[in-house]
Amino acid sequence: xxxxTTADDELALKVRTVCADVLRVPLERxxxxxxxxxxxxxxxxxxxxxxxxxxxxxxxxIPETALSTVQTxxxxxxxxxxxxxxxx
Amino acid sequence: xxxxxxxxxxxxMVSPVxxxxxxAWRAVxxxxxxxxxxxxxxxxxxxxxxxxxxxxxxxxxxxxxxDVSLSDPFLHYAVAAATxxxxxxxxxxxxRARTRTGTxxxxxxxxxxxxxxxxxILASKGPRFVSPMTVPFxxxxxxxxxxxxxxxxxxxxxxxVSACASGASAVGEAFHMxxxxxxxxxxxxxxxxxxxxxxxxxxxxxxLTTQDDEPCRxxxxxxxxxxxxxxxxxxxxxxxxxxERARSRGARIYAEVAGxxxxxxxxxxxAPDASGRGAARAMCEAIGMAGIAPRDVGYVxxxxxxxxxxxxxxxxxxxxxxxxxxxxxxxSSTKSTTGxxxxxxxxxxxxxxxxxxxxxxLPPTINxxxxxxxxxxxxxxxxxxxxxxxxxxxxxxxxxxHNTTLIFRHPLA
Numbered sequence: 071x072x073x074x075t076t077a078d079d080e081l082a083l084k085v086r087t088v089c090a091d092v093l094r095v096p097l098e099r100x101x102x103x104x105x106x107x108x109x110x111x112x113x114x115x116x117x118x119x120x121x122x123x124x125x126x127x128x129x130x131x132i133p134e135t136a137l138s139t140v141q142t143x144x145x146x147x148x149x150x151x152x153x154x155x156x157x158x
Numbered sequence: 159x160x161x162x163x164x165x166x167x168x169x170x171m172v173s174p175v176x177x178x179x180x181x182a183w184r185a186v187x188x189x190x191x192x193x194x195x196x197x198x199x200x201x202x203x204x205x206x207x208x209x210x211x212x213x214x215x216x217x218x219x220x221x222x223x224x225d226v227s228l229s230d231p232f233l234h235y236a237v238a239a240a241t242x243x244x245x246x247x248x249x250x251x252x253x254r255a256r257t258r259t260g261t262x263x264x265x266x267x268x269x270x271x272x273x274x275x276x277x278x279i280l281a282s283k284g285p286r287f288v289s290p291m292t293v294p295f296x297x298x299x300x301x302x303x304x305x306x307x308x309x310x311x312x313x314x315x316x317x318x319v320s321a322c323a324s325g326a327s328a329v330g331e332a333f334h335m336x337x338x339x340x341x342x343x344x345x346x347x348x349x350x351x352x353x354x355x356x357x358x359x360x361x362x363x364x365x366l367t368t369q370d371d372e373p374c375r376x377x378x379x380x381x382x383x384x385x386x387x388x389x390x391x392x393x394x395x396x397x398x399x400x401x402e403r404a405r406s407r408g409a410r411i412y413a414e415v416a417g418x419x420x421x422x423x424x425x426x427x428x429a430p431d432a433s434g435r436g437a438a439r440a441m442c443e444a445i446g447m448a449g450i451a452p453r454d455v456g457y458v459x460x461x462x463x464x465x466x467x468x469x470x471x472x473x474x475x476x477x478x479x480x481x482x483x484x485x486x487x488x489x490s491s492t493k494s495t496t497g498x499x500x501x502x503x504x505x506x507x508x509x510x511x512x513x514x515x516x517x518x519x520l521p522p523t524i525n526x527x528x529x530x531x532x533x534x535x536x537x538x539x540x541x542x543x544x545x546x547x548x549x550x551x552x553x554x555x556x557x558x559x560h561n562t563t564l565i566f567r568h569p570l571a
Binding site: 092093094095115116118119122125126 | 222223224226227228283286287289290291
């Protein structure tokens with residue numbers, strides 16, 4: 071089992087913060103378990119808007135082809151982490 | 159007159175003189191100006207530094223914060239005004255109304271702020287950072303679209319543009335859609351928002367006043383001291399309904415839409431035909447449709463924006479239509495208090511015309527110190543006056559030579 075690191079927590083918080091900012095909701099409404107479509111009313115169009123916000127804030131590329139695999143906030147954190155790992 | 163008649167059953171407005179139709183009317187009728195120095199951005203280097211800005215307006219009251227953040231003020235104002243109008247009408251109390259209610263919310267310029275912001279992102283960051291909301295939230299039809307989505311309206315849904323006549327055109331075309339049986343109700347009006355680019359552009363076109371002493375005194379239609387119009391913004395929306403349907407559900411009926419005239423000057427992209435021929439034809443068409451004589455018009459709400467050419471051309475047209483009877487017909491311009499709300503003006507002035515009939519109060523043209531002899535009308539100078547018009551005529555004209563006239567009948571006339 072992978073141990074959650076401080077860096078993981080930090081990234082998760084950053085992703086959640088960007089989502090809260092773009093969606094204009096309080097941070098507590100964006101738990102890692104939140105589903106973009108069912109819980110946050112984020113459709114495919116708005117998911118692209120979120121991705122743009124994350125790209126700017128986290129300096130990472132999120133190709134639109136990847137968005138179809140992202141269902142939850144945690145999925146997004148995992149995906150961003152993998153992209154950052156690729157860049158390091 | 160067609161067999162289907164059309165009435166107004168709801169109104170809503172966001173404006174520099176108030177963020178509801180009633181508040182705006184109270185200000186207009188009491189001669190309170192909504193014009194001041196531009197406060198929303200630094201206009202100190204602009205040729206024109208005054209405007210009628212919407213103030214104290216909270217778009218999150220009408221739309222989700224998420225949508226507010228990505229969309230344009232023109233949309234915010236439109237959604238607010240339309241929501242107020244629909245609530246005022248009680249139309250949605252009957253779910254069955256949805257399939258037979260359409261929208262036509264016009265605009266002169268649409269979502270320009272969104273376009274400009276996203277263009278800046280394109281230029282500085284590149285195409286991948288352009289928002290996917292750019293197109294939906296900038297195109298001119300989205301006020302109509304968003305309102306139809308919010309209220310799940312399934313009737314015809316489109317916008318139109320006739321520059322500063324857009325709001326009046328929307329009401330007139332919605333009227334026709336009801337009379338021909340396409341729909342039973344329409345949510346019709348218009349919205350426009352101030353954008354720095356347009357403030358600069360209108361000034362470049364020599365259309366705006368460039369003074370800034372006593373801003374509330376600068377919109378002065380018909381006055382010899384006028385020096386151009388004052389740019390303003392906002393949204394105004396009316397609910398129009400087929401008359402028998404409105405009556406059968408016990409709707410409050412503000413007025414009947416009795417006549418509509420629409421034609422073009424065929425003359426110039428910005429200047430009106432000084433002869434007033436085009437405007438006169440629009441007025442005559444509306445008067446003919448209403449089945450009345452010109453002298454039956456008890457009040458004219460003029461387009462008059464406080465420009466030298468425009469005010470004179472409109473008076474020339476009025477003389478052509480009314481002849482000697484014009485001397486007995488008050489003609490005032492509420493743009494003296496609101497400024498020029500661009501596309502929204504015609505719809506806002508339709509509402510003021512209706513309220514004038516309801517309250518038996520003719521709103522003033524303020525800032526009347528010295529009437530231009532070429533604008534020899536009874537402009538209801540400076541102070542409102544009692545009056546009981548059975549029919550009110552409202553003019554709206556636009557760049558491109560658009561001439562639009564609406565006539566409203568008092569519900570008891």
